[in-house]
Amino acid sequence: MTDERGAKCWPTVFATRRGRVSGLVTIWEGVSTTSMADGHLRDLLADSLTEAGSLPDKAELTEQAERWRAIAVSGTS
Numbered sequence: 001m002t003d004e005r006g007a008k009c010w011p012t013v014f015a016t017r018r019g020r021v022s023g024l025v026t027i028w029e030g031v032s033t034t035s036m037a038d039g040h041l042r043d044l045l046a047d048s049l050t051e052a053g054s055l056p057d058k059a060e061l062t063e064q065a066e067r068w069r070a071i072a073v074s075g076t077s
Contacts, residue, residue: 031068042072 004011014020030041046068053062 042068046072 003009006012010023014023027041031045046065049061049065049068052058053060053065055061
């Protein structure tokens with residue numbers, strides 16, 4: 001989301017901030033336990049949280065990743 005090297009990176013695509021909220025809402029709907037799509041991207045969110053959890057002072061994200069993986073498997077919240 002913050003890599004500025006790609007033509008389709010978030011800082012480029014949302015440089016004017018136009019569409020940023022709807023983009024974030026779309027992501028949330030894809031992982032939320034109450035989404036129309038039934039949260040089929042929960043495991044992808046867990047992968048992202050695991051990766052972010054390796055950053056300094058972000059270890060708590062790894063715990064959240066484990067919770068989202070469990071939710072993805074169970075299909076509940």
